[in-house]
Amino acid sequence: MSEPGSLIRARSGRSAAPNFHSFIINEIGAGIVAGRFPVGTILPRDAELMDTYGVSRTVLREALKTLEAKGLVEARPKVGTRVSPKSRWQLFDQQVLLWHFEAGLDPQFVGYLFDIRRLLELETVRLAAKLRTADHIRMLYYWLQQMSVSRGMADSFALATLELHRILADTSQNPMLRAALGVTEFTLAAAMPAGDSRDNSSFYETAITRRRNLVQAVEAGNVVEAETSILQAIDADLAGARSRSSAGILQNGH
Known part of the structure; x- marks a missing residue:
């Protein structure tokens, strides 16, 4: 399972898996999402996967069970392990x-996630x-100071x-909102x-200002102002994502 912050750290390069089980999950799972194992196709047979990744049958089977729990594959008797529909x-x-x-x-997938984030964080x-x-x-x-x-x-x-945002979710006392922080x-x-640069000073200043307004509204117990502030923060983040996309950065994940 990925730890909180792993998505952000992935911006700087993929980290090594801690063990063979995690390694196989990452390799096959990432391959499915990237389209190297297309939807509807049957994964290579166990012997081929064991040889490709240098793992035992036990490790491979456990990894495939994990991927099945994530909805990415389904095992069928006498057929093999098929890549599941994206739905x-x-x-x-x-x-x-x-x-x-x-x-x-x-960019469309990112837009969907921003839509969900609005609902959750409101x-x-x-x-x-x-x-x-x-x-x-x-x-x-x-944490506002750490941002600064x-x-x-x-x-x-x-x-x-x-x-x-994690502290905000904790403050809500709703464990489901805390669990959805991956979005x-x-x-x-x-x-x-x-990259690390102060050339994007307007982005950083806007993000800090929006969060400062949000924290002050929460502190004052002002629900309406808190709602306004979080929507402004999300809109600023969406503008940043669109800027990266238009610069050709978003499509390759770096």
Whole structure:
């Protein structure tokens, strides 16, 4: 399973899998999402996959079970393991999102995720403005400060921003909103400027200003202002993602 922040870190290059089981899941899963194993096709036989990846049958079978749970494949007796239709893929799964990011992002797919993020985070900030505690507010301001000191460092800035949104989700006291943070992380990763540079100062300043307004609204318990602020923050992130797309960056995932 991918850890929080893995989508953002993937911007700087794919990290090594910690063991053979994870390695096989990553290789086959990423291959399916990227189209190297097309939808509807049968995966190579076990012996061929074992030889290709240098793993045992046990490791391979366990990896295929994991991919089946994610909706990417289905095992059929006497037929083999078939790549499932995209409609069955678990698109909220953190690893599946990561594979989409690594494969090169479809702007339409990114747009769908921003639509979902609006729905989720509107409810998040409504609840946060009603249920916030002094500790929550303290942590929100801490991560706002971390965003400020990370200007120009894209990945560090994105990770600090993700932590701020994580605290908001915790404040909502709704575990489902906390579990859906992968959507927010994906859109943040798509929005961030490429590389470390202060040339994108307007992007960073806008992101910080929007979050500062949001935190202040949550602190004051102002639900309407919190809703306005989160929508402005999301719109700013969407503008960043579109800017990367028009520059030819979004399609290749870097």
